[in-house]
Amino acid sequence: xxxxxxxxxxxxxxxxxxxxxxxxxxxHKDIGTLYLLFSLLMFLVGGIFALLIxxxxxxxxxxxxxPELFNQMTTMHGLVxxxxxxxxxxxxxxxxxxxxxxxxxxxAMPRMNNLSFWITxxxxxxxxxxLIMPGSAPNFGWTFYAPLSxxxxxxxxxxxxxxxxxxxxxxxxxxxxxxxxxLNMRAPGMTLMKMxxxxxxxxxxxxxxxxxxxxxxxxxxxxxxxxxxxTSFFNAAGGGDPLLxxxxxxxxxxxxxxxxILPGFGVISQVIPTFSxxxxxxxxxxxxxxxxxxxxxxxxxxxHMFVTGVPLAAQLFTMYMTMIIAVPTxxxxxxxxxxxxxxxxxxxxPMLFAIAFVFLxxxxxxxxxxxxxxxxxxxxxDTYFVVAHFHYVLVPGAVFAIISGIxxxxxxxxxxxxxxxxxxxxxxxxxxxxxxxxxxxHFLGLAGMPRRIPDYALQFANFNxxxxxxxxxxxxxxxxxxxxxxxxxxKGKPATAxxxxxxxxxxxxVPSPAPHHTFAVPPSLYExxxxxxxxxxxxxxxxxxxx
Amino acid sequence: MTNQTQKNRKTLIILxxxxxxxxxxxxxxxxxxxxxxxxxxxxxxxxxxxxxNKDPVDMNRVITVQFTATSNANLPWxxxxxxxxxxxxxGENEKIAYYAKNNSNHTMTVQAIPSVTPGLAAKYLKxxxxxxxxxxxxxxxxxxxxxxxxxxxxxxxxxxKILTLSYTMFDAEKFKKASTNKTQGKIN
Numbered sequence: 001x002x003x004x005x006x007x008x009x010x011x012x013x014x015x016x017x018x019x020x021x022x023x024x025x026x027x028h029k030d031i032g033t034l035y036l037l038f039s040l041l042m043f044l045v046g047g048i049f050a051l052l053i054x055x056x057x058x059x060x061x062x063x064x065x066x067p068e069l070f071n072q073m074t075t076m077h078g079l080v081x082x083x084x085x086x087x088x089x090x091x092x093x094x095x096x097x098x099x100x101x102x103x104x105x106x107x108a109m110p111r112m113n114n115l116s117f118w119i120t121x122x123x124x125x126x127x128x129x130x131l132i133m134p135g136s137a138p139n140f141g142w143t144f145y146a147p148l149s150x151x152x153x154x155x156x157x158x159x160x161x162x163x164x165x166x167x168x169x170x171x172x173x174x175x176x177x178x179x180x181x182x183l184n185m186r187a188p189g190m191t192l193m194k195m196x197x198x199x200x201x202x203x204x205x206x207x208x209x210x211x212x213x214x215x216x217x218x219x220x221x222x223x224x225x226x227x228x229x230x231t232s233f234f235n236a237a238g239g240g241d242p243l244l245x246x247x248x249x250x251x252x253x254x255x256x257x258x259x260x261i262l263p264g265f266g267v268i269s270q271v272i273p274t275f276s277x278x279x280x281x282x283x284x285x286x287x288x289x290x291x292x293x294x295x296x297x298x299x300x301x302x303x304h305m306f307v308t309g310v311p312l313a314a315q316l317f318t319m320y321m322t323m324i325i326a327v328p329t330x331x332x333x334x335x336x337x338x339x340x341x342x343x344x345x346x347x348x349x350p351m352l353f354a355i356a357f358v359f360l361x362x363x364x365x366x367x368x369x370x371x372x373x374x375x376x377x378x379x380x381x382d383t384y385f386v387v388a389h390f391h392y393v394l395v396p397g398a399v400f401a402i403i404s405g406i407x408x409x410x411x412x413x414x415x416x417x418x419x420x421x422x423x424x425x426x427x428x429x430x431x432x433x434x435x436x437x438x439x440x441x442h443f444l445g446l447a448g449m450p451r452r453i454p455d456y457a458l459q460f461a462n463f464n465x466x467x468x469x470x471x472x473x474x475x476x477x478x479x480x481x482x483x484x485x486x487x488x489x490x491k492g493k494p495a496t497a498x499x500x501x502x503x504x505x506x507x508x509x510v511p512s513p514a515p516h517h518t519f520a521v522p523p524s525l526y527e528x529x530x531x532x533x534x535x536x537x538x539x540x541x542x543x544x545x546x547x
Numbered sequence: 548m549t550n551q552t553q554k555n556r557k558t559l560i561i562l563x564x565x566x567x568x569x570x571x572x573x574x575x576x577x578x579x580x581x582x583x584x585x586x587x588x589x590x591x592x593x594x595x596x597x598x599x600n601k602d603p604v605d606m607n608r609v610i611t612v613q614f615t616a617t618s619n620a621n622l623p624w625x626x627x628x629x630x631x632x633x634x635x636x637x638g639e640n641e642k643i644a645y646y647a648k649n650n651s652n653h654t655m656t657v658q659a660i661p662s663v664t665p666g667l668a669a670k671y672l673k674x675x676x677x678x679x680x681x682x683x684x685x686x687x688x689x690x691x692x693x694x695x696x697x698x699x700x701x702x703x704x705x706x707x708k709i710l711t712l713s714y715t716m717f718d719a720e721k722f723k724k725a726s727t728n729k730t731q732g733k734i735n
Contacts, residue, residue, distance in 0.1 A: 108555040172566050180558040210566050218573025236660045237717030244580050311589040
């Protein structure tokens, strides 16, 4: 137990110590906190952009913001939420929890970890500053297709390209760090198949990241070259092809959406067993299914391009492969449900978000299967049906998983139990409003409402109004979440080390709040009730031995 | 250096190499894409190669070939096919012309990019002479007919009875090549 000695620190030293602790941090817990706080801020910023969109779409013929600004809002909402809210939040959870879960003292490369974090706010200062630059901010959708973004894009597009380069570097370095940590620094006796599933999903996600982020970097480099160096990668006039952009982007883009969901799956796999007081059902199958999803994700990028005139053979192959991804995903859903079966369940806030995730992510997954059918997709493509699908898998999917993880681990981080009543209020407000917001969008899409339009035909008015109301309730509910978090940092019932009755794992063996440095000496899995005695099967004493 | 640091360093180097490899892979996808599209003939583009016709004419099939034209991004040009539609036999040499006129007040260089519908028919449309093989430079106000000599390969799939050849004219000022066609008023 490392209690910090209270000594009088001279006033002139305090700013330096603050700078040293936070700006120069090499501590995985502090860097995790930085990522999480940054992602929370970006979530609110992206949320404001979304509310501007929903305000404009509340009534047909409304003119709250100009169409030009509307296009910038749709673009920036997507970029901020994906790259600024969801990805950093998941990396924050990884930084905090992976070393604790595997019994490591810190990440493999703590200084690179610091670099990875600080690149991210820098990138977003650059990206968000495009909103106040002369000429518009990027206004061509978060998918920045060429030649709209290259030939016809505003000057700020180059800043967006720079920001994406920076974010790519941050993600790649972070992924490398995570892989090195997980492969090399597990406590003795923790074989890969004994690792918590959150670590497994992050290990697989990290491999996806180093596989596809460089392709995105190459793509935006090609954009930059087309814009300024006289090349014509995507310009037909010079012999290039706009469709090449789509192939390159979506080769990154499809694995990217699995990158943002797989760690969320990992969180759910930690939360549900805890509150069911029952071990995760089918651990091996959960690992294999996650691997299968990751590998398959490399082959299905064409399903974002079904209407572009790709040959029938490509459409068929992609359709079948996309449908196949539903199988391992279904395995995971069934295993979560089976974990709960005959478990002794209680419904604290993390569990509520996790159960809502299972149900609502499945709905999003089902609309995904609908989209995978080529002839049906001809109708759905570029309509609100697609918007409904990805918001279901992202909001009650990824975001709920993140929120569940935050409620789950907050007592470990802060040492205080958050206010359970407020947490439940946050949950019910969120889950009801998220459905009010996004479910009508399925019907809007089926009825023919296109995406990315600042105004719409009259027949879409009612459901748009409903969706906008839901969006505002959802947005305001997240302010309650912010309050709950900050209150729990300051006060609340002191948390025990174990925190939750059904919680198992090395992270629950350290005190709450977790001391600044943990596992300076690798823990004994046997003494912590995780494994049988070490010498039974000739496992070597070095960390990371055996698979 | 401790054993732990050594292992971490080894992992770091391998992963950085994979990252650099994937970056290179992204760029390699560009020629790879062009190669696949050209060889599988799946992007609806006709090839730039001059094809000499050695096939006998297949009198049993009649294919309708239609022609359309577009000026990209409101180029100040007239650009249209002089023949909108013809009926051909596979293997038979055909000649039609497109008309193009530079209505602006300065010399412009353009490139016509072909596209065939249905896409799979593209590789059976063989051209002996086409204005799309080269960039075309027109002086201000200059207009001329541009010939197109082609034949349909006899192995065109039986279920294709009609195909459309579309040209889009792009401003190639930024991508000027050395060998643009500068002959004036070439009418065959």
